[in-house]
Amino acid sequence: MKKKVMKGKRKISVVLSGFFLTVLALLFCSPVMLLLSGSVTGPYELRQMLRPVLEDERYTAAEVRERDTILWEPVPRYPTGEHYQKLLFFTPQFFTVFWNSVKLTGLIIGGQMLIAVPAAWALAVCRFRLRKILFTLYVILMLMPFQITMLSQYLVLNGLSLMNTHWAVVFPAVFSTFPVFLIYRGFASLPEELLEAARVDGAGELGVFWHIGLPLGMPGILSAVVLGFLESWNLIEQPLAFLENRQLWPLSLYLPEIGPDQAGAAFAASVITLIPSSLVFWLGQDYLEQGIISSAIKG
Amino acid sequence: MKKKAGGKKPAGVPAWVWFMAPSILGTACFILLPFGDVIRRSFCSVLGGQFTGLSNFRTVTGNQAFRLAVKNTVCFTAVCLPILIGSGLLIAVKLSRLKHLRLMKTLFLFPMAVPAATVVLIWHMVFDRLGFLNGLLDNLAGRLPGAVQAALGISGGPVRIAYMDTALSFWVLVFSYVWKNLGYTIVLWMAGIMGIPAAITEAARIDGAGERQIFWHVVLPNLKGSLYTITVLSLLNSFKVFREAYLVSGAYPQENIYLMQHLFNNWFVNMELDKMAAAAVLLAAVLLVLIMAVQKVRPE
Structure with missing residues (x-):
């Protein structure tokens, strides 16, 4: 009898907390609803x-x-639909900043993959003496915020005359060590025997990487892509510091410049900005969650 | 070239060098070597570059704006971390008992995909003097009995608080940070909770433990590792909150949300590179010590 009462109580508490959580979750997403209806x-x-x-x-x-x-x-x-119409057909500046964002994000993600995937493979699979030191160094670098690296980056970019070009934002981001770490987690979980077996069968190091590492490490790589996309689509500090020419600005800097008197345009531009990242979020939620979990530092 | 390197060992350069070389070179060129230069600059005068010892550091630590930024950053972290970690755990525990878990997780995670720039106007609509929040408070206050209203000091008419232009802007920033990062935290807590073998909680339940007891004595002790991770990650994310601060109030914000990045931007605009160098070195040293300390207390 008592047990039944308790069970009933538990059920009520689950329903109540479910209701409360749903309200909270909807509240969390309500800014997006406002954007949609305003646009x-x-x-x-x-x-x-x-x-x-x-x-x-x-x-x-x-x-x-x-x-x-x-x-x-x-x-x-x-x-x-007039705000969208105006923005898409009669605001050339919007096109410029939109493509700036696409270009920056594309170059950053592409570069990160070219650089980080092989590096993560070496750290996860190859046994060499400097491995531990390098890995620790990479983790420390990954943890350093932009405030600390800002001046260093400026000194190099200025020396290479890259200031006020898109490369000033792209290069430092490409050599970020965060994707290396994420992809490393995926590679490190591959069983040693599998790689050994491939080597015994005569595959070279490059072959093992290409035919076994890449396909099996894909989930880790995709988490790095998803997290990298959300980050680069939302860049603020770096372009603000390194791009003086407004023609080079990405969407994330252009949006707040639209005054509240043009609220309709601001809403429509926000919704358009939101579409690519929601799409990536929607398609890659599993990888995103995996990425978040494996960004958990276990050394 | 690459094929040869990947082939047999005696061929000279080992394979890892080829894999790591681009990354190491880039990291060295864009981060490590210039940071060495930054360390050198922090000890030199900006004009002429003579060695001036610790004078840059003295200037920076005596700087009003620097102290304000440090104070705000420390306060912000001290307030945000407990809120984020606590509410994340609470929600994760409740969520883990529900059925439509995936949809809920999606809703909580979604703010992560919302670029900070898109919510500028929304934040104004919520936090301005005639915004939604004051409207809601008006509505609630009107329903309270008169005595309570008087006790709270809100009987004198409608609530018209200017959140963005007063000390309360700090809390707007806290809210923005929690809004953005709560989903992240929930996912990490959930991963920890799901990692606890069902057999353990089941055994406790059979032994007659209530839900509350199970939580305190079975679930919580098993989440120490997650707590560690979440704390470190949230701490690092709290340095990125400049994005929200900048978007809400531009380059010259209300003084309670004047952050380290604002200061660095101002120095950068004025080309006060010696101060930037000293502050960057100082900040890096503090973070390094913090990271080391955190590594020490890490649970197995």
């Missing part, structure tokens, strides 16, 4: 709704008490 709301309606926020700076402390807080219609009365 299809007509300019007039948008201005009406956003007025309290747009005019915020004009009000004194006394005046602001007289005003009502912002109200939001989740579904616009007259949905429209």
